[in-house]
Amino acid sequence: MNANHPVVARFRERFAADVLSVEEFRGQTVISVKAPRAVEMLKSLRDDAECPFDMLTDLTAADYLRLDAPERFAVVYQLLSMLRNERLRVKAYVSEARPEIGSVSSLWGNANWLEREVWDLYGIRFLGHPDPRRILMPDDYEGHPLRKDYPLKGRGERSHFPKYTAEEAP
């Protein structure tokens, strides 16, 4: 989708104070926004009269540790309008001090598990999420391993298990 598409123009007009930038790269448009009103913004895109983004194809996050970005984390929403066959990417920047953003699981049902995955691996809280548990790592796991400052080899989680030898039958 081009950055001069009417739906982008409408979006910029309505949320001018919260839009950080609109960029187009090889025909893909990325809207960067501030996090606090993200749910309202995404709802307006989903319910757009001309080009409704009725499908959330992916929800993920990025960690911009030591990189040039407005905040450390970005929650990335990949939207698809099945009516107009248009795609749009929205990045909502979340600070390291308060890693939280509103949940969109009430807008798109599939966001439920995707947001659980982002919480599990990046530690970004989704306010209003109906079931904010971990989804991939064990329930008693501590830490969020896809953060760039998490040690690749872990913090000893992989060696904390009982040991059995051939001599002592369990």
Added chain:
Amino acid sequence: MGLEKLLGDGILATRVSALVNWARQNALWPMPFGTACCAIEMMATLSSRFDLSRFGAEVIRFSPRQADLMIVSGRISIKMMPVLLKIWEQMPEPKWCISMGACASSGGVFDTYTLIQGVDQFIPVDVYIPGCPPRPENLIDGIRKIQEIVSKERLWDAKHGN
């Protein structure tokens, strides 16, 4: 021994351990712990082309209580390790373990926070099979090595709960 001559046809003199080990080594009942691509090779080993039943080990048991050989085939994550340990606990003695492939034996290329770097840290492994994944011939070789180990077991030792 010559004893058979005195006793006539149908009587065989042997050691109990030799008889029991002979029976055990030719009727291994594997518990497949397949978590990755090694399990695909294990399935190939069991099916008709490679036919593990030639070596008496084709009766795959999905209940650990009926199995005596655990084949760990695939990478084991920290979320799966408690399951592996519970299944190992549930298998009755005597039992043996094959660590199949690079991941089960050492973590393979996955030196990360979530992968167990070799199941032998936590359960006793009798035979390691190298490969990524090993071919069915390698697994058959591993089963033959287990059979060798079984044939040398003594009935009265710790492995049998005594």
